Amino acid sequence: MRKVRAIASVDRLPNEVYGPANMTWWGALGGEVIEGFVVLLAVFAYFYLRNNTPTWPPLHTPLPSLGIPTLNLLLMLVSIVPAWLAARAAKAEDRYTTLVWLAVHGAFGIVICVIRYFEFFALNVRWDANAYGSLNWAILFAHGYTAVFDVFDTLGAVVLFIFLEPERKNYVYVTENSFFWYFVVITWLPLYWLLFLSPRW
Amino acid sequence: MTAQPLPDEFVPATPIDEVLLPPAIDEADRARLHATWEPVIGLVGWLKSVNHKSVGKRYICAALVFFLLGGLEAAAMRMQLSRPENTLIGPDLYNQIFTMHGTTMMFLFAVPIMTAIGIYLVPLMIGTRNVAFPRLNALGFWVYLLGGIFLYSFFFSNTGPDAGWFAYVPLSGPQYGMGKRVDVYAQMVTFTEIAALIAALEAVVTICKMRAPGMTWGRLPLFVWSQLVTAVMVMFAMSSVATASIMLGADRLIATQFFNPAEGGDVLLWQHLFWFFGHPEVYIIFIPALGMVSQIVTTFTRRPVFGYPAMVAALIATGTIGFGLWVHHMFSTSVHQLGQSYFTAASTMISIPTGVQIFCWIATLWLGRPIWRTPLLFVVGFIVVFMIGGLSGVMLASVPFDVQATDTYFVVGHLHYVLVGGAVMPLIGAFYYWYPKVTGRMMSERLGLWNFWLLFIGINVTFFPMHILGLRGMTRRIYTYQEFLGWGTLNLIATIGAVIIVAGMAVFAVNFFMSLKTGAIAGANPWGADTLEWATTSPPPPYNFVDTPVVTSREGLWAYGDEIPVVTGLHTDRPEVLITSTMTTEPAYRNELPTPTIAPLVMAIIIAGMLAAAIVTPWGVPIGSTLLLVPFYLWAWPDKAQHQRNLREQGKQDRESEAA
Numbered sequence: 001m002r003k004v005r006a007i008a009s010v011d012r013l014p015n016e017v018y019g020p021a022n023m024t025w026w027g028a029l030g031g032e033v034i035e036g037f038v039v040l041l042a043v044f045a046y047f048y049l050r051n052n053t054p055t056w057p058p059l060h061t062p063l064p065s066l067g068i069p070t071l072n073l074l075l076m077l078v079s080i081v082p083a084w085l086a087a088r089a090a091k092a093e094d095r096y097t098t099l100v101w102l103a104v105h106g107a108f109g110i111v112i113c114v115i116r117y118f119e120f121f122a123l124n125v126r127w128d129a130n131a132y133g134s135l136n137w138a139i140l141f142a143h144g145y146t147a148v149f150d151v152f153d154t155l156g157a158v159v160l161f162i163f164l165e166p167e168r169k170n171y172v173y174v175t176e177n178s179f180f181w182y183f184v185v186i187t188w189l190p191l192y193w194l195l196f197l198s199p200r201w
Numbered sequence: 202m203t204a205q206p207l208p209d210e211f212v213p214a215t216p217i218d219e220v221l222l223p224p225a226i227d228e229a230d231r232a233r234l235h236a237t238w239e240p241v242i243g244l245v246g247w248l249k250s251v252n253h254k255s256v257g258k259r260y261i262c263a264a265l266v267f268f269l270l271g272g273l274e275a276a277a278m279r280m281q282l283s284r285p286e287n288t289l290i291g292p293d294l295y296n297q298i299f300t301m302h303g304t305t306m307m308f309l310f311a312v313p314i315m316t317a318i319g320i321y322l323v324p325l326m327i328g329t330r331n332v333a334f335p336r337l338n339a340l341g342f343w344v345y346l347l348g349g350i351f352l353y354s355f356f357f358s359n360t361g362p363d364a365g366w367f368a369y370v371p372l373s374g375p376q377y378g379m380g381k382r383v384d385v386y387a388q389m390v391t392f393t394e395i396a397a398l399i400a401a402l403e404a405v406v407t408i409c410k411m412r413a414p415g416m417t418w419g420r421l422p423l424f425v426w427s428q429l430v431t432a433v434m435v436m437f438a439m440s441s442v443a444t445a446s447i448m449l450g451a452d453r454l455i456a457t458q459f460f461n462p463a464e465g466g467d468v469l470l471w472q473h474l475f476w477f478f479g480h481p482e483v484y485i486i487f488i489p490a491l492g493m494v495s496q497i498v499t500t501f502t503r504r505p506v507f508g509y510p511a512m513v514a515a516l517i518a519t520g521t522i523g524f525g526l527w528v529h530h531m532f533s534t535s536v537h538q539l540g541q542s543y544f545t546a547a548s549t550m551i552s553i554p555t556g557v558q559i560f561c562w563i564a565t566l567w568l569g570r571p572i573w574r575t576p577l578l579f580v581v582g583f584i585v586v587f588m589i590g591g592l593s594g595v596m597l598a599s600v601p602f603d604v605q606a607t608d609t610y611f612v613v614g615h616l617h618y619v620l621v622g623g624a625v626m627p628l629i630g631a632f633y634y635w636y637p638k639v640t641g642r643m644m645s646e647r648l649g650l651w652n653f654w655l656l657f658i659g660i661n662v663t664f665f666p667m668h669i670l671g672l673r674g675m676t677r678r679i680y681t682y683q684e685f686l687g688w689g690t691l692n693l694i695a696t697i698g699a700v701i702i703v704a705g706m707a708v709f710a711v712n713f714f715m716s717l718k719t720g721a722i723a724g725a726n727p728w729g730a731d732t733l734e735w736a737t738t739s740p741p742p743p744y745n746f747v748d749t750p751v752v753t754s755r756e757g758l759w760a761y762g763d764e765i766p767v768v769t770g771l772h773t774d775r776p777e778v779l780i781t782s783t784m785t786t787e788p789a790y791r792n793e794l795p796t797p798t799i800a801p802l803v804m805a806i807i808i809a810g811m812l813a814a815a816i817v818t819p820w821g822v823p824i825g826s827t828l829l830l831v832p833f834y835l836w837a838w839p840d841k842a843q844h845q846r847n848l849r850e851q852g853k854q855d856r857e858s859e860a861a
Contacts, residue, residue: 004767007751008414010779010788011770014854015847017790023333023410023780030402030436037440041477045444045459045470053465127457131465134457138448145826156834164839167847 016168018091018175028176032183035146039187042139043194049131057125057132057199064136065122069196072115076185079108087178090171098174099161105181106158109151116144123195136195143191147184153177231747233773238330238743249797251335252743256342257321258639263346264314270353271305272706274298276699279663283696285684295680296363297382301356303366304386307482308393309349311624312435315489316400318631319428321639323404325734325741326422328413328750330778333406336795336836341399343805348392351813355385362386365678367479368449370460370471375453384453384816390446391812394439401435404428409783413733414768415752416786422732422757423499423506426513427492430520434481434488437524442478445471455819469534476527484523486620488516490627491558494580497627497634498562500730501577502569505756508561515554515561522551532603541600548598552591559584574728575649579630582657586622590615593668608678611671617664629656629709636713637727641739642720648712655705662698666691731757736765749779752786775843793843800836804829 019025050056057063086101120140127137157174160166238252250256277298281290290298324332332338355361362382364373373383408429412421421429449471451457458464460471499506506512528536528544536544562584571577593615597603606612629652636644670691675682682688726735736758737746748767754760768788771777776794781787811825 002761002763002765004748005764006748006769007766008768008788009770010749010768010791011772013770013779013788014790015793015850021780021782021789023406023792026406026409027334027402030405034398034402034436034440037437038444041441041444041474045448045474048470048473049459049465049467052467058465127451128455129458129464131458131461131467134448134451134459134466138451138457138459152830152833156837160838164844165848167839167844168851169847170839 014168016172018172022172022176024172024176025179028180032180036183036187038142039139039191042135042142043190046135046139046194049135053132058130061130061132062124063199064124064196066196068115068118068122069192072112072119073188073192075108075112075115076188079105079112080182080185082108083178083181087175090174090178093166093168093171095161095166098166098171099158102154102158102161102174105178106151106154109147109154109181113144113148113151116140116147139191139195143184143188146187150177150180150184153180230773234744234747235742237774237776245799246797248802249799251331251339251795251797251801253320253324253332253335253338254639254741254743254745256335256338257317260317260320260342260345261314263342263349264310264317267305267309267349268314271302271310272703274302274305276703278302279696279699281680282682282692284693285686285689286681288681290680292680293363296678297356297359297361299678300362300365300368300386301352304352304362304389305349306620307366307486308390309345309352311486311620312397312482313345313393314628315431315486315624316397316404318493318628318635319404319431319489320400322635322734323407323425323428324411325638325737325745326425326732327408327411327416328733328746328752329407329411330745331776331794332403333411334403336798336801337399338403340801340804341396341403343802344392344399344808345396347805347809348389348396351392351809352385352389355381360385362389367472367475369475370449370452370468373449374460374468375456376461378453381816384450387446387450387453388812388816390442391450392809394443394446395808397435397439398443401432401439404432405436408432410780411778412781412786413750413752414779414781414786414788418784419509420752420755420757422492423495423509423512423516424489424492424732426516427488427490427495430516431485431488434485434520434523438478438481438485441474445474445478448474450815454815454817469531472531472534473527476530477524480527480530481520481523483619484519487623488519490583490624490631491516491519493627493631493634494562494583495558496730496732497576497580497630498565500634500728501572501574502565503572503729504565504569505731505759506561507564507568508557509755511557512561515557518554519551522547522554526551529598529603532600533607545598545600549595552595555591559588574633575644575646575653576630576634578650578653579626579633582653583622583626583630586618586626586657586660588622589665590618590620590622594619606671608676609671610667610675610677613677614664614667614671617660617667621660621664626656626660629653632709632713634728635734636716637720637723638734638739638741640717640720641723642716643723643727644712644716644720648708648715652705652708652712655701655708659698659701659703659705663695663702664698666695666698670695726758731759733757793847795836796840796843798836800832804832804836807832 016022082101082104086098086105089097089101120137123136125133125136127133154177157177160170277290281287281295320332320338324330360380360382362368362385364378364383364386368383368386371377408425448457448459452459452461458466460466460468462468495506495512525547526544528540529548532541597606597612597615633644633649670688673688675688723739725738733750736750748769749771751766751768753766768779771779771791776796777791778794780789780792782789807825807828811821814821814825
């Protein structure tokens with residue numbers, strides 16, 4: 001009968017770590033890959049159908065407005081700062097600073113999502129008018145759905161940080177929440193160009 | 202090559218009472234581990250379970266039930282086609298049945314069962330105690346199950362999808378797809394893709410972060426490699442069909458114009474998005490089967506598989522090239538000539554990595570001393586049947602031939618040779634191989650032989666005539682044909698073959714259920730195999746391993762000397778797993794997994810309600826999403842006692858590290 005021999009003990013290892021060493025980071029990355037690919041396919045569909053249409057936007061379809069979408073783009077870019085500061089404070093495991101920046105991040109998120117609602121009207125086309133309208137609404141909705149998800153995630157973390165003394169797992173959660181928000185903002189850059197600028201050329 | 206005769210009675214390769222990794226802890230500790238990993242019993246406990254083995258087993262059972270349903274549909278079609286102008290099934294029901302057959306087999310059986318076996322085996326094979334996100338895992342299962350129930354409830358109320366399993370627009374669009382039948386199809390696709398994406402994410406993170414120390418990429422069992430490659434493929438392929446099915450649902454429900462040419466849409470966009478998923482789907486089904494074959498060949502030849510690096514490269518190459526051939530499903534549409542040449546080349550090219558693997562298996566068999574037990578028979582059956590399917594696939598890769606054969610029974614014959622040969626044969630072999638691990642008992646070899654030969658003969662008798670029927674002009678999806686067309690005899694032969702398949706599967710079912718009670722006790726490692734799942738008892742305890750085994754070689758258990766190195770120190774009072782680094786598998790941290798909860802089931806029910814409601818009103822989506830927040834927050838909110846304990850321990854740990 002063979003015997004087992006303990007060559008090491010892991011009881012002194014930490015029970016949480018930050019960044020790519022943590023498996024939830026990989027989970028978030030996987031989520032981003034899936035989401036990102038869905039968006040990429042929508043972009044593929046956009047160009048595929050655009051190729052079919054002699055004018056883009058199609059005849060009698062006005063160009064999208066730029067004001068509100070550009071305002072939201074700027075807000076999104078600025079919102080990276082509180083997200084980043086929240087992640088930094090979380091890594092330092094500073095409860096109150098984390099809470100403050102999480103709240104700011106959450107507030108930005110709410111405003112961005114509210115403005116997203118008005119962005120649909122800035123498209124100046126209904127979803128059922130033509131394929132161009134359908135694509136615009138679909139891409140805006142898909143990205144918006146991800147953003148709303150992250151905002152609820154952030155707000156949950158805010159509540160948790162108010163009512164509970166956070167453990168390390170919760171701090172890690174905050175860093176990954178920010179990581180996901182960067183993804184939300186970064187994917188919006190090419191989409192903003194696609195939806196609001198590219199029809200102008 | 203010397204073949205050993207089959208023993209009359211089962212003789213386990215290792216003594217029944219020998220467990221390679223015996224629990225080196227006392228009874229009290231073991232009882233505590235048990236209580237930690239399987240804390241709740243009874244119906245509620247069953248519904249709450251997040252253990253990968255429980256989830257895996259019910260996933261497998263559910264997939265087998267859907268396999269049975271899909272099989273019955275196939276049998277019904279064969280009965281209808283057995284003679285000309287048969288009136289057993291009318292055209293409308295026939296449309297539903299062939300759509301249900303394809304949909305069930307692809308979305309509810311083939312992909313899920315491969316996933317399910319991975320959910321059960323991967324943690325055991327990589328030496329850990331559960332999957333990375335156990336609650337998410339349970340959610341995936343419930344969503345899948347509810348998706349299947351959803352589809353069949355509609356089918357039984359005469360609202361089964363009827364536009365074929367790939368539901369081409371405009372037939373499936375708002376203009377021609379009347380009623381709610383196609384909406385049921387589109388939503389069912391959404392259910393299964395949610396489940397598949399969850400399982401894929403789970404597999405990737407589990408394999409990347411939870412491998413036992415020492416199990417570097419070069420030592421990973423080929424089945425686990427196959428699961429990893431498949432999971433990555435699922436992440437891309439399922440995203441594509443998700444996009445497509447949501448677009449289709451939206452075109453039908455809220456009048457978007459994605460596929461409406463009159464308003465700038467395009468029907469071929471559906472085909473592109475669908476086949477960008479649909480073709481890789483074949484490999485998503487087939488690659489795990491390749492992994493199963495590699496494990497079986499290794500075990501029954503008693504030697505490491507020949508050309509391990511080539512095998513891994515072939516899996517990855519298959520997974521990659523698999524995304525570059527979707528347009529060969531569309532050769533009869535207006536594909537540009539350059540595109541045709543490219544996709545012909547790619548379609549032919551994919552046979553290279555598969556060929557590499559087949560040669561490696563033959564070399565392994567040649568160099569080893571094969572023991573001809575049932576699982577190995579199925580491997581040989583797989584090689585023969587799959588090669589025939591592969592060869593007709595190369596024929597179809599050629600555009601002039603494909604254009605002639607498109608939508609004929611030649612394609613039906615080809616795809617069944619590939620899928621039944623490439624996936625069902627290895628799958629049944631895998632059942633015989635891993636059954637002892639899951640149940641603790643052996644399946645009967647005698648019935649196994651009957652099972653194999655009936656199935657092997659049945660498959661060929663059913664599907665081979667279909668090639669000839671196709672070449673004689675019989676198109677697919679017709680519910681009957683006239684006598685003068687001369688297709689009657691071959692169709693009758695195919696139906697006889699189907700009866701033989703049914704007999705073969707009945708033998709399998711009998712063997713499966715009978716062996717639960719009467720099978721020989723298997724012991725931990727009845728086949729003398731080399732991978733880690735055989736190091737623990739059969740069936741494995743809820744925590745899989747007491748201590749984490751340290752892997753010293755690609756040969757796994759075969760490489761261990763008298764002493765087996767392990768890593769100790771995981772807590773027994775909480776469900777803790779060891780997380781290791783992705784490349785070097787050095788222990789990184791201890792991670793406490795979440796406890797069982799009803800939240801995944803509640804969430805799945807809400808998702809099901811949301812998708813079902815979205816068939817009739819778009820408001821289903823926002824309302825359902827809002828409702829989802831409740832279980833989501835309950836799921837994420839920390840358990841009070843656990844939270845306090847972690848705070849205490851972290852404080853202590855920090856103080857100690859500061860002092861150090």
